[in-house]
Amino acid sequence: MKDYRDIASMCQLLGMNCNVPTDICFSFEGFSARGGKTDEHQDGWGIAFFEGLGCRLFLDEKPSSTSPIAELVRQYPIKSTHVIAHIRKATFGGVALENCHPFRRELWGRYWIFAHNGDLPDFYPESNGFYRPVGQTDSERAFCLIMNTLRQAFPEDKPPLEQLYPVLDEVTRTIAQQGSFNYLLSDGEHFFAHCSTKLCYIVRQAPFAAAHLIDADLTVDFQELTTPRDRVAIIATVPLTDNEVWTSFQPGELLVFRDGLPLKPETAINSTGDRPT
Numbered sequence: 001m002k003d004y005r006d007i008a009s010m011c012q013l014l015g016m017n018c019n020v021p022t023d024i025c026f027s028f029e030g031f032s033a034r035g036g037k038t039d040e041h042q043d044g045w046g047i048a049f050f051e052g053l054g055c056r057l058f059l060d061e062k063p064s065s066t067s068p069i070a071e072l073v074r075q076y077p078i079k080s081t082h083v084i085a086h087i088r089k090a091t092f093g094g095v096a097l098e099n100c101h102p103f104r105r106e107l108w109g110r111y112w113i114f115a116h117n118g119d120l121p122d123f124y125p126e127s128n129g130f131y132r133p134v135g136q137t138d139s140e141r142a143f144c145l146i147m148n149t150l151r152q153a154f155p156e157d158k159p160p161l162e163q164l165y166p167v168l169d170e171v172t173r174t175i176a177q178q179g180s181f182n183y184l185l186s187d188g189e190h191f192f193a194h195c196s197t198k199l200c201y202i203v204r205q206a207p208f209a210a211a212h213l214i215d216a217d218l219t220v221d222f223q224e225l226t227t228p229r230d231r232v233a234i235i236a237t238v239p240l241t242d243n244e245v246w247t248s249f250q251p252g253e254l255l256v257f258r259d260g261l262p263l264k265p266e267t268a269i270n271s272t273g274d275r276p277t
Contacts, residue, residue: 011101011117012041013199014085015184015235017191019259021051022232023077026220028085030213030240032074035064035087038215044100045070047085048113049078050188055111059100082186086115091138098135102184103143105131107151108158110187114143117237118180118196139183142175146185161190161256168192169254176252184235191257193235195249200239202246203260205231211241231260 014031016024028047036042042063049056056078064070064087086101101115116139123138129148133140149171150164158164168185172194175181181196193199204211206229208222235257239246249255256263 010041010089010091010119010180011115012039012087012237013115013117013182013184013235014047014083014237014240015186015191015193015257016080016083016232017186017235017257017260018081018230018232020230021079021081022230023079024083024085025074025077026211026213026218027234027236027240028070029074029218030215031085031087031236032064032067032070033215035067035070037063037065041087041089043095044088044097045086046100046102046115047073047083048102048104049080050082050111050113050186051078051080053110053188055104055113055188057102057104057113059097061095061097061100082113082188082191084113084115084184084186086117091119094136096135099137099140101137101139103140105143105147107147107187108154110158110189112147112185112187114146114183114185115139116142117182117199120175120179120181123175123178138179142181142183145175146171158187164190165254165256172254173252182237192254193249193257194254195251197251198237199235199249200237200246201233201235201249201255201257201262202239202241202244203231203233203262205260210243212243213240214242215240233257233260233262 044061045064046059060067102113120138131144131147185192210221212219
């Protein structure tokens with residue numbers, strides 16, 4: 001079996017989008033081990049859970065493999081339909097709480113959560129917009145540029161997905177020209193994932209089967225924990241399991257996930273933002 005743990009340098013991403021509130025304990029067990037135990041991403045970590053209009057955000061500058069807060073998350077089955085997690089290998093900005101992902105901002109009366117894997121050297125956009133970075137990372141600068149762009153394009157309310165997507169795609173392509181720009185972004189309604197160099201996903205749905213983690217000797221039979229209507233998409237920098245088939249993003253691809261399914265806007269989103277049947 002191929003060992004995926006040495007494939008991705010810098011940071012790593014983990015996301016979950018599903019059609020019913022679900023806990024991420026299994027995936028986070030393997031993911032958090034990469035923060036200093038099975039891999040070198042030990043410069044901080046964070047995870048965000050959307051719950052209605054609320055958002056639980058846990059951050060720690062300690063390695064996720066040894067962080068007491070991470071241990072709480074591993075043991076506490078918080079259920080959500082949108083989750084974004086990040087483990088950090090510092091490139092820009094020191095090891096400090098303000099530099100830990102995910103980052104959070106408010107727009108159109110909703111929280112927006114963002115996490116980035118990659119490197120954007122010499123990326124210093126003007127910081128005179130409404131949103132400004134608190135820390136020193138290139139990632140937070142990119143997030144603020146995205147948020148300022150969306151706010152300027154749609155100053156009143158959140159637009160339909162068919163209008164929002166092209167604006168997000170354009171600013172994403174602009175930023176990606178500065179380096180590698182893999183990211184996860186969500187407002188609790190839509191879940192966006194962009195691949196610059198490496199990102200993959202898996203959709204778990206009926207008939208469910210057992211999955212085994214790469215980074216921990218742990219197997220879960222999802223058939224025992226789900227109903228036939230459940231559907232969960234897991235997005236990660238590199239696969240978390242070694243007995244499932246993961247789908248790789250194409251470089252430059254920006255996917256929208258909703259209810260545990262990836263939507264390709266150029267072909268799959270109609271005027272109401274629904275996936276055609």
